[in-house]
Amino acid sequence: MIKQALLITVWATLLQGQMTLSEVMVNPQGLETANxxxxxxxxxxxxxxxxxxxxxxxxx
Structure with missing residues (x-):
């Protein structure tokens, strides 16, 4: 019974949080990597x- 409750909790969490990766800046020009x-x-x-x-x- 505990495994079923955990599975339901995980699925409920995934359904609630609709996440989108909206912007990515990887390796911009120049030597500065903090950007x-x-x-x-x-x-x-x-x-x-x-x-x-x-x-x-x-x-x-």
């Missing part, structure tokens, strides 16, 4: 947790 960014947009009306998300450049 890289990404923007994540949520169309949900409530807060969406990003706990467990990992954003990586592939190099770790």
């Amino acid at each position: 890289e960014f990404l923007e994540i947009h949520s169309s949900a009306t409530n807060e969406v947790s990003l706990i467990g998300w990992i954003i990586s450049d592939g190099a770790g």
Whole structure:
């Protein structure tokens, strides 16, 4: 029964948080690497947790 409740919670969370990667700036011109960014947009009306998300450049 606990596994079923966990599965329902996970699916409910995924359905509530409709996330869109709306902007990405990777490797802009020049030597400055601090200007890289990404923007994540949520169309949900409530807060969406990003706990467990990992954003990586592939190099770790």
